[in-house]
Amino acid sequence: MLESKHSLPILLVGQGLAGTILAHTLDQASVPFLMVDAPKTFFTSSYAAGGIFNPVTGRKLEKTWLVEELFGYLFPFYASLEKTLDCSLFHPMPLFRPYANEEMKSWLLERKEAIHNEYLCWEDKGVWIEKAGWLDVESLLTYSKSYFQSKKIIKEIVINPSIDLTVFDDEVHFQGQAYACVVFCEGYHAQQHNPFFGHLNFLPAKGELMKIRSQEPSSDYILNKNGFLLPLGNHEFKVGATYRWDDFSNQASTSAQLDLRAKLKTFGINEYQEIEMSAGVRPATQDRRPLVGFHPHLPLAIFNGFGSKGVSLSPYFAQQWLSEWKGERQINSEASIRRFYHLFST
Ligand SMILES: Cc1cc2nc3c(=O)[nH]c(=O)nc-3n(C[C@H](O)[C@H](O)[C@H](O)COP(=O)(O)OP(=O)(O)OC[C@H]3O[C@@H](n4cnc5c(N)ncnc54)[C@H](O)[C@@H]3O)c2cc1C
Missing domain, CATH: 3.30.9.10 (D-Amino Acid Oxidase, subunit A, domain 2)
Structure with missing residues (x-):
């Protein structure tokens, strides 16, 4: 990305969990942006979310993908957000996984040495998992909306990308203003309505x-x-x-x-x-990896595909998105949409 373009603001589309976390990341880095979001009647994933974060996954109690990176970042990130928004949102809490039945108990205990990791604490009736908890997603979205409103950087509007955006080689115009980049954070709606990224491997x-x-x-x-x-x-x-x-x-x-x-x-x-x-x-994907990154030819980007793990994945990947935007380092190759660049026509 060219340094000169960084003087223009970024346009974010969608204030679900993903857009909200990316917006706070830009705000903390003093990157100017405007956010647009559909009215609350629009169907989202975030308002239904349980908000749980859990470093362990599956029947074999394996560490979740990128656990050290994600969980090392998660705790300080949400703690600092609570300070910015002046509210309580983040609730670390142990999680208990009872053995499903005697057969499963024996199966796990026989393999305990191979399976064990630092997040597990074994007991007679099941396994305790540390560093788990939940985020009050609904409050995060509500408080964040007020915060962005107080800074006059959010508008309520449903964007139709084909009609409302004029996309040039190095900037995008929306309602008479030039933006350095448009980042789509529309959740599963992207698959149905986004002409630039809808063909990616969504599996809602x-x-x-x-x-x-x-x-x-x-x-x-x-x-x-x-x-x-x-x-x-x-x-x-x-x-x-x-x-x-x-x-x-x-x-x-x-x-x-x-x-x-x-x-x-x-x-x-x-x-x-x-x-x-x-x-x-x-907004899940076929390979269970997020869709984060930049259009190969146009000043457009995506921050999506967080599936059932938006709470734990989005803070770390918002930071990764920003690093690539600033030209510092590329997004993790498993999450970057570079893996689909062959699907974009030149
Ligand atoms: C029942 C359920 C339980 C879940 N439990 C958990 C859990 O315990 N832990 C966890 O981490 N995750 C959980 N999730 C997943 C979590 O909800 C998602 O990972 C996350 O909320 C996705 O956020 P998003 O911002 O990408 O999408 P969304 O929440 O769908 O947000 C998209 C936003 O974009 C807006 N938008 C879309 N199109 C446009 C447009 N054209 N113009 C303007 N605005 C637009 C929408 O209005 C919305 O505000 C759960 C999901 C469900 C359904």
Whole structure:
């Protein structure tokens, strides 16, 4: 990127979790930008998210991809965001994974030495996972919106990229203003409506969760047993989550409600009141890696594809996006859209 272009602001499209985290990263680095976001009635993933971060994944309790880089960055990043926004959002909390059954217990214990890592603490009934917790995503988005409004750097508008943007070789015009680059952070909407990046390897997955009130579960930890039970305080919990690849409507479904009630049963929770259901579409990808980087020929970029791990992936990759923008270093090759440059015509 040419240094002279850095005097123009950047345009960010979408204030979901991804756009919000990238915006704060630019704000902290004093990079000028304007953000546009559709009205809240627009369907998002972020407002439905459980917000959990967890350094361990899968039945074999493996460390999640890039765990040292991601989790080393995550804690100070969200702590500093709480200071900027003057609110409490980030809730580190242990996560407990009970053994699914006796067979699984024996299988894991026989391989304990090979499987063990620094995040695991083994017990008779299951495994505790450290450095886990949850982010209050809804509050993050609400407080951030007020923060950006107070700085007059956010507008409510649905952008149609083909009509609203005039793309030149080295800048983009929108509503009479020139921008150095447009960064699309539209979540799964990109697949349907983005003429520049919609052909990338999106594999959106609808998810639903249920908020309940109950006196039965512990409020001290997140329970993770083929689903999760997340304590929010005041005896309220989130139960999640479902996965579907054949329905992208914004309606909560009866099948998901039944599925989540069944999960509660397996968690041993019998007495509870259902408060509400929420639904969203995760911007997942076929290779389970994010879509971060720059269009090969035009001053356009993307910050998307965070799937079911937006909370832990987006802060680190926002920093990576900024580093490449500043010409310092390239984005991790597994996450960079350089892996799809052969799909862009010249
Ligand atoms: C049920 C469920 C549970 C989940 N649980 C977790 C969890 O525990 N932990 C975790 O890390 N992740 C979780 N996720 C995933 C998480 O929600 C996503 O990784 C993350 O929220 C994606 O954020 P995003 O900003 O990319 O997309 P979105 O949240 O979809 O945001 C996209 C934004 O772009 C805007 N937009 C789109 N098109 C336009 C346009 N043309 N013009 C203007 N604005 C536009 C939309 O209005 C929206 O504000 C969960 C998801 C679901 C559905």
